[in-house]
Amino acid sequence: MPCTPKPSNQPITLTKQAFSTLLKSCSSSQNQLKQLHALLLTTGLSIKNSLITHLLINLTLLGDMSYARQLFDEMHKPRIFLWNTLIKGYVKNELPMEASSIYRQMHVLGVRPDPFTYPFVVKACAKLPELWTGGAVHVHVMKYGLEFVSMVRTELMIMYMKFGELGSADFLFQSVVERDLVAWNALIAACVQNGHASKALGLFRRMGVAGIKPDAVTFVSALSACGQLGCLEIGEEIYEAARNEGIDCNIIVENARLDMYVKCGSIDMARALFINMPQKSVISWSTMILGYAINGESEKALALFSGMQNEGFLPNHVTYLGVLSACSHAGLVNEGWVYFGRMARSSEKNFQPRKEHYACMVDLLGRSGHLEKAYNFIKSMPIEPDAGVWGALLGACAIHHDVKLGQHVADLLFEVAADSASYHVLMSNMYAAAGRWECVDKVRQRMRKKGIKKVAGYSAVEFNSDFHVFYGGDRSHGQSALIYEKLGDLFEQIKSMGYIPKTGSVFHDVETEEKEVTVRTHSEKLAIAFGLINIRPGYPIRVMKNLRTCADCHTFSKFVSKVTMREIILRDKIRFHHFRNGVCSCKDFW
DNA sequence: TTAGGGCAAC
Numbered sequence: 136m137p138c139t140p141k142p143s144n145q146p147i148t149l150t151k152q153a154f155s156t157l158l159k160s161c162s163s164s165q166n167q168l169k170q171l172h173a174l175l176l177t178t179g180l181s182i183k184n185s186l187i188t189h190l191l192i193n194l195t196l197l198g199d200m201s202y203a204r205q206l207f208d209e210m211h212k213p214r215i216f217l218w219n220t221l222i223k224g225y226v227k228n229e230l231p232m233e234a235s236s237i238y239r240q241m242h243v244l245g246v247r248p249d250p251f252t253y254p255f256v257v258k259a260c261a262k263l264p265e266l267w268t269g270g271a272v273h274v275h276v277m278k279y280g281l282e283f284v285s286m287v288r289t290e291l292m293i294m295y296m297k298f299g300e301l302g303s304a305d306f307l308f309q310s311v312v313e314r315d316l317v318a319w320n321a322l323i324a325a326c327v328q329n330g331h332a333s334k335a336l337g338l339f340r341r342m343g344v345a346g347i348k349p350d351a352v353t354f355v356s357a358l359s360a361c362g363q364l365g366c367l368e369i370g371e372e373i374y375e376a377a378r379n380e381g382i383d384c385n386i387i388v389e390n391a392r393l394d395m396y397v398k399c400g401s402i403d404m405a406r407a408l409f410i411n412m413p414q415k416s417v418i419s420w421s422t423m424i425l426g427y428a429i430n431g432e433s434e435k436a437l438a439l440f441s442g443m444q445n446e447g448f449l450p451n452h453v454t455y456l457g458v459l460s461a462c463s464h465a466g467l468v469n470e471g472w473v474y475f476g477r478m479a480r481s482s483e484k485n486f487q488p489r490k491e492h493y494a495c496m497v498d499l500l501g502r503s504g505h506l507e508k509a510y511n512f513i514k515s516m517p518i519e520p521d522a523g524v525w526g527a528l529l530g531a532c533a534i535h536h537d538v539k540l541g542q543h544v545a546d547l548l549f550e551v552a553a554d555s556a557s558y559h560v561l562m563s564n565m566y567a568a569a570g571r572w573e574c575v576d577k578v579r580q581r582m583r584k585k586g587i588k589k590v591a592g593y594s595a596v597e598f599n600s601d602f603h604v605f606y607g608g609d610r611s612h613g614q615s616a617l618i619y620e621k622l623g624d625l626f627e628q629i630k631s632m633g634y635i636p637k638t639g640s641v642f643h644d645v646e647t648e649e650k651e652v653t654v655r656t657h658s659e660k661l662a663i664a665f666g667l668i669n670i671r672p673g674y675p676i677r678v679m680k681n682l683r684t685c686a687d688c689h690t691f692s693k694f695v696s697k698v699t700m701r702e703i704i705l706r707d708k709i710r711f712h713h714f715r716n717g718v719c720s721c722k723d724f725w
Numbered sequence: 726t727t728a729g730g731g732c733a734a735c
Binding site for chain 1 (some may be wrong): 726727728729730731732733734735
């Protein structure tokens with residue numbers, strides 16, 4: 136029903152009933168709601184809470200929180216339901232600070248919360264920068280005896296996961312409450328979103344044991360977890376399970392599967408799926424474009440970008456991220472400028488370059504050796520550069536040994552990211568590469584003083600649906616003796632082919648593995664040896680590394696791929712390297 | 726006298 140309120144100067148004869156009906160029918164327009172509210176005030180009718188409630192709900196749905204707040208503030212002793220509605224509105228409109236401040240006000244006034252209050256209050260706390268408020272709210276939850284309300288518990292767990300407090304999340308999980316499908320899905324999704332992929336898969340299995348049947352939403356998160364871990368076999372099994380259980384594998388499931396193939400470096404499987412997808416969305420296209428980009432097939436990424444526009448799909452800011460990173464990984468500086476310029480010239484707000492796009496451009500310029508240009512580019516930014524932008528330039532300074540600029544960049548970087556372990560390591564590597572050992576020591580001291588811990592580098596290989604993880608110099612694996620023997624043989628073979636160990640090369644995030652003696656037993660070398668021993672001939676060896684790989688391991692992998700006639704696919708922190716017959720897909724530009 | 730939660734590309 137269209138809703139056209141009469142001008143307020145006409146005689147009013149509307150009843151409360153009529154207002155109620157009108158309110159329900161004009162929930163889609165802010166102006167109509169405002170006019171109706173004004174009209175309502177002129178009638179002198181005593182406004183029932185139910186009318187205000189409708190109004191408030193509709194305003195929060197439309198996102199007009201300031202008007203909703205105004206309405207709320209005019210009320211005398213609003214009921215708990217209205218407090219809940221307002222808090223929910225703030226959370227849904229991404230205003231967690233306001234939500235928590237309303238809750239505080241409620242608390243100060245002594246308004247008693249009900250079981251519906253806390254799910255949203257806790258959700259708001261999870262979106263705040265600090266856990267502090269959330270912790271205090273948890274205490275209130277217990278005070279009111281609401282900690283066994285299933286949804287409150289789920290939201291608390293999600294909050295603790297978000298802040299990396301897995302222990303607290305587990306503690307809440309252990310004390311049994313009834314969990315329905317949505318609660319399981321919320322939990323699993325929270326694990327995936329906060330980088331706890333193996334925990335997510337653990338929960339996925341427990342859910343089956345608990346007798347809850349997963350649905351499409353669950354499978355999407357599970358597939359996403361497999362992508363994060365890089366476990367292709369397990370991902371395939373999970374997708375099969377979904378098919379067998381008669382799950383409707385909609386476009387979201389297929390996109391998650393596509394992303395999994397991409398993140399496992401299985402670009403051929405991704406391509407095959409993409410071509411055969413009955414339905415595609417901008418997310419499918421963006422996933423595939425980024426997939427080509429990080430797998431070193433930049434031309435295909437750019438061709439696909441034209442293809443999607445020819446088919447009438449409108450790229451968004453994520454699509455452009457894929458396009459720019461395709462240029463970046465291939466050193467296509469001119470092309471990068473063209474695409475970036477296309478974004479910047481666009482009149483649409485959604486198309487304006489964001490910080491990530493600037494970081495991509497800085498990476499492209501810097502990596503190609505245009506350090507000054509990259510620096511001036513940052514200086515010309517219309518938005519404030521963040522750590523990602525400065526970090527990209529610092530990385531470039533490390534590659535091109537520009538210690539002077541690097542030092543300056545590091546000073547600026549540490550203003551915005553003082554406690555970042557990886558930027559400290561990057562800086563230390565830059566000094567090491569330049570032989571500035573006294574500066575290396577200074578960075579290390581600073582890290583010790585600030586209690587910044589390095590992330591330990593590891594490499595993982597999937598075999599027989601199991602995940603085998605190796606650290607540098609690791610001897611804890613059951614096959615260690617065999618692995619080291621194999622590694623020794625490989626060194627013999629490739630040395631005769633011209634391999635010279637680059638023991639001093641620490642240009643990248645090699646972190647704990649940077650000492651000369653340990654270069655021989657870097658985690659990726661152990662993982663490759665393990666793969667050669669166990670994985671059937673003809674199948675590629677897929678290694679997933681959490682940090683960037685070092686130059687020596689890169690050279691080693693090239694030689695090994697030649698001497699063993701095996702394909703080695705190495706995923707590092709930011710891209711894939713496909714080694715075939717002594718050549719890497721990155722063309723040694725990385 | 727009302728009402729609550731989960732999913733895909735960065």
